[in-house]
Each structure stands twice: as structure tokens, then as C-alpha cells.
Amino acid sequence: MTPNPSESSLEEFHLQVKRPVVSEKPEKIVIVYQNVLIYTAYHIFAIYGLYLTFTSVKWPTIVLGVILWTLSILGTTMGSHRLWSHRAYKATLPLQIFLMICTSIACQLTSYNWVRDHRMHHKYSDTNADPHNAKRGFFFSHFGWLLIKKHSEMKRLGETIYMDDVHSNPVLMFQKKYAIPLMGSLCFVVPVLIPMYFWNETFVNAWNFNILRFILGVHSICSINSFAHLFGSRPYDESIMPVENMGVSLVTLGEGFHNYHHSFPWDYKAGELGNHWLNFSTASIDFFAKIGWAYDLKTASGAVVEARIKRTGDGSYKQKNRIDCGNFKEKNIGL
Structure with a gap:
């Protein structure tokens, strides 16, 4: 059983536990072609959505996209990052539910997966056990890590990450259990149906602009791993x-x-x-x-x-x- 860290600082707890030695031996890159195809399609839709933004997308659709982008980023920064990964503050149940909905709009993994990967990133920062190790170059740390299989050191040391608090959080476990319907509907279905129903936006405009909103959110968060x-x-x-x-x-x-x-x-x-x-x-x-x-x-x-x-x-x-x-x-x- 993993010992329970103090309420004051999860990072202080990590310092008290001896960090295993991380192998810096390079490994053969194994491309996950399914991910490459999916993200390639997303980017094609997004590029077309950018074109449509300047030609035919209605203003209410653009405003909705900005609101959804903002909510998705706040869900990641306030929720997955500062609240659940670092426990830098505490939140009541209504706020946790709101932030879980925002992270579902973002659709950047479930908060459960996000917390696990981010704690790996801090505990083993810029090593082979870091999901987006910046020492492997700009493209890898920004986006390439999403397109290839994880380094074996990540798999080996993944069990050293404290996750008991996440397992005991009903909001996060609900999202994990119902990830596909939650994230699928809130990220890809509802944002398309709203402009089509309320102000007669075309499906082509609504779909491609929403994918543009989604991809911009992904690149925004990924910029922390690369540029920062x-x-x-x-x-x-x-x-x-x-x-x-x-x-x-x-x-x-x-x-x-x-x-x-x-x-x-x-x-x-x-x-x-x-x-x-x-x-x-x-x-x-x-x-x-x-x-x-x-x-x-x-x-x-x-x-x-x-x-x-x-x-x-x-x-x-x-x-x-x-x-x-x-x-x-x-x-x-x-x-």
C-alpha cells in the first residue's frame, strides 16, 4: 500500500520517497499509426475550419467556440492541473463537477489519465519516464509523444505514482467510467448541434469550426510541454x-x-x-x-x-x- 502523503504538499511527499533511477538508454520509436491517422484527420478538419471561419461561419458560432475553448482550458488548468494533480487548493463538489465537465469539453484524456501523466512529468521531469520529455526535442515534447508508444521507463515507473486520492474521488472516477459518452458528447456532438439548432449554422461549418476549437485547445496545452x-x-x-x-x-x-x-x-x-x-x-x-x-x-x-x-x-x-x-x-x- 502506498503511504498517504500529507495534506500540505504532494511534492513534499515525493521528496521523502527515494526516486528510482531512470534509465537514459534510448529506445526504438514505435509509431501508433491509429493516432497518427486520427490527429491528421483532426488537423485537416481544423485547417478547413480556419478557412470557413473567414468565409462563412456565423458570429454566434465563433463566440460559442471562444467560450468553449476558454472553458476547456480552465478545466485543464484549474482542474486537472492545479486541483487534482497538485492539490494546490480544495474545491467543493459543485466546482469539481463543473471542472470535470470543462475537461470533458477539452477531451484531452480523462482527468484520471491527465493527473497520472502529470505527476509522472513532475516526479521524473525531462527523463525517459516523463511522458513528454523535453530532452527528446521540440516536436516530441509538443505533439510527438501523442503519436508513439510510451517509453518502457514510463511503464516500469508508473506504479510509483501516488493515485489513491484520485481513486477515491467519485467525480474523477465517474468521468473515467463514462469517458466515451461524456467526452464524445460534450466535445464533439453538443458544440455542433447547438449552432445548427439555435441559429441555423450548417453542419459543415459547425463541425469543422468545432474541430478547430478542439485542436487549438490541444496545441495550447501542449505548448507548456514544449515552448515552456x-x-x-x-x-x-x-x-x-x-x-x-x-x-x-x-x-x-x-x-x-x-x-x-x-x-x-x-x-x-x-x-x-x-x-x-x-x-x-x-x-x-x-x-x-x-x-x-x-x-x-x-x-x-x-x-x-x-x-x-x-x-x-x-x-x-x-x-x-x-x-x-x-x-x-x-x-x-x-x-
Whole structure:
């Protein structure tokens, strides 16, 4: 039985458990041709959807697409990432159900699979046990990892990942059990039927534009694995690959502060700056905290952040710019 980590920090628990040695031996790439065909088809539909966007798609369809893209990204950042992977805050049942619906709209694996892979990514970051190991190049870390079989080190070390909290979460297990009807309907059926029924959008327009929305969501999140591990500064820890990339924050609603996030993964803000226009995910958590749906928000104290900058930063940190993120209770953690 896997020991139960403390409520304060899942990452602190991982540090207490000796990490197995990861083999860096390269393996033969085995292409999953089914995935290649499926994603190729998605991209063809998306490209045609982009053309239709400028020629015949109605404005209400575009507005709906923007709303669904935003919900899908928030489901991933607020739910699969900060809430369920890192337990950086707690959420009431209504908020958890809402976020589960949002992750179903995104259709980027179930949250169960997302949490497992992301915990692998943090525990074995940029090694062969990392699902999207950035050391294997930009294309692999961005999208290629979805098209080939997993490295044997991922399979071997997968059992070392703590998942008891996920197994005991009825919302996540419900999504896992009914993944196909939930994600199939919320990502691919309902977004097509709504514009067709309510404002007489054509099927061709509704389908292809929705696939464009879906693919843009996939690439937005994938940019964290690629751009935010390869192009940017390391003001908090120069010894790790993750970087600060403001462009990634724009397309992910706040996930581009990646050097900070890997330095302080328990921080619900996933960035030092907190609630501001580049971190809409944090602003959304703050909103739900104010109405009582999110609570026990964890954050790294200013003193701890400053000490880390001085100890391991690359010298690019220019100015202390910490923003008060609300009047609700936060848990300052100093590790």
C-alpha cells in the first residue's frame, strides 16, 4: 500500500520517497499509426475550419467556440492541473463537477489519465519516464509523444505514482467510467448541434469550426510541454529545463510561468504574479474562493520565493512584483 502523503504538499511527499533511477538508454520509436491517422484527420478538419471561419461561419458560432475553448482550458488548468494533480487548493463538489465537465469539453484524456501523466512529468521531469520529455526535442515534447508508444521507463515507473486520492474521488472516477459518452458528447456532438439548432449554422461549418476549437485547445496545452521547457528565462531555478514564457501564458490562461511552477508546484497560482490579466486561471480560482467553492489555497511565501531566487536563479529576475490575490485564507508554505 502506498503511504498517504500529507495534506500540505504532494511534492513534499515525493521528496521523502527515494526516486528510482531512470534509465537514459534510448529506445526504438514505435509509431501508433491509429493516432497518427486520427490527429491528421483532426488537423485537416481544423485547417478547413480556419478557412470557413473567414468565409462563412456565423458570429454566434465563433463566440460559442471562444467560450468553449476558454472553458476547456480552465478545466485543464484549474482542474486537472492545479486541483487534482497538485492539490494546490480544495474545491467543493459543485466546482469539481463543473471542472470535470470543462475537461470533458477539452477531451484531452480523462482527468484520471491527465493527473497520472502529470505527476509522472513532475516526479521524473525531462527523463525517459516523463511522458513528454523535453530532452527528446521540440516536436516530441509538443505533439510527438501523442503519436508513439510510451517509453518502457514510463511503464516500469508508473506504479510509483501516488493515485489513491484520485481513486477515491467519485467525480474523477465517474468521468473515467463514462469517458466515451461524456467526452464524445460534450466535445464533439453538443458544440455542433447547438449552432445548427439555435441559429441555423450548417453542419459543415459547425463541425469543422468545432474541430478547430478542439485542436487549438490541444496545441495550447501542449505548448507548456514544449515552448515552456525550451524558450525563456529561469529566474527561480536555472538547474531545471522549465522556463518563464509569457506567450505560453497568453494561450493557456496563465500556465507559462513554468520555471516558477516547477520550483513551487504546490502554489495554486502556478506563478508568482497571481491574479492579473496574464493568469486568468488564478483569477478564476480567486473568484470561486470568494463565493466559497474553492478553499485552502496554498501558496509559497514571499520569503521562500526570494530565497530561492537568490540561491538557484539565473540572475534574470528584475523586480519583486507580488500581487495580493484576495482577502480569503491562503496557506503559505515554506519548503
